[in-house]
Amino acid sequence: METTKWLLDPAHSELTFKIKHLMISNVSGAFKNFSAKAETEGMDFSKANINLTAEMNSISTNNEQRDAHLRNSDFFEVEKFPQLKFTSTQIEQTDDESFNLHGNLTMKGITKPVKLTMEFNGIMKDPYGQEKAGFLVSGKINRSDWGINMNVALETGGLMLGEDVRIQCEVQFVRQGINVPVEV
Template sequence: MSTTKWVLDPTHSELGFKIKHLMISNISGSFQQFQVAVETDNDNFSTAQIRATAEIASIHTNNEQRDHHLRNSDFFDAETYPQLTFSSTKVEQLTDDTFNVYGNLTMKGTSKPVKLTVEYSGVTKDPWGGQRAGFTVTSKINRSDWGINFNGVLETGGLALGEEVKVNSEIQLVKQLATVTA
């Protein structure tokens, strides 16, 4: 059996999120700098070992003032905790193209287990002779589980920000040419 390594194509991938604002609409954001590395037995993604990192300083919500606030200690504290990380612990194949991926998400120095829902779009040959695999990744997390508690109370008694964060990512991986025999 051989181990296959897959690396992120950052040009064709995105690591996004949404959170309720004023409890009436969602604000979207993303991390502009992130990496994903995957190892599989041959090309079998049900055996995947996944490691991902995102640079907190690269957070982007289409509003520089908000991005700066998200980087400070009210939220992510990017100076003290410059990255968030995910490491898989288990992959559960549900159908030919659907997986649950379990792992540990670390933000602000706190690690918690999470479950990601992954839709596998398949593998294709690219115009340069390489192989690429595509995935849509979704999840929901509670930001306060990682100590991200900043909020504001509205005149109506509600909160400015929701606790639930929806993760929505498109990931394209490139198969590395060399395989290592295990």
């Protein structure tokens, strides 16, 4: 069967996260610069090879002081570890539109297996003739598994930051190999 290559449409994709703050609310953030690619057998994503790379320096929580802190050695050490990487290892189809996406996540030089959920939103041709595939990928990781341990004990008990980080990625892939104008 023919291999089909897909590249991320960055104008229609986002990589976000949430973490508990003071155990009463969430702080949200995003990676503004990331890329992804997929290879499928024909148009079948159930056996896709998926790779994603995020530039850690592009982290944004809409607070410059907090973003600078996240970039330093208390958290991501972006000068030493400039990228986050995900490489799929297996995809299990659970129903017509849902999958378990298994892969290896690398942060701060540590690679660990993760299991995410992936919802297939379909394939559609845009007004410029490009075929696009849409997905929602989500999951939860424990930040200490990647050596991200910074925290502060609160007077009232508990910790300033939660251990679990919720990840959500809205992804739109563009099928490659078709010569059509690039969408602006």
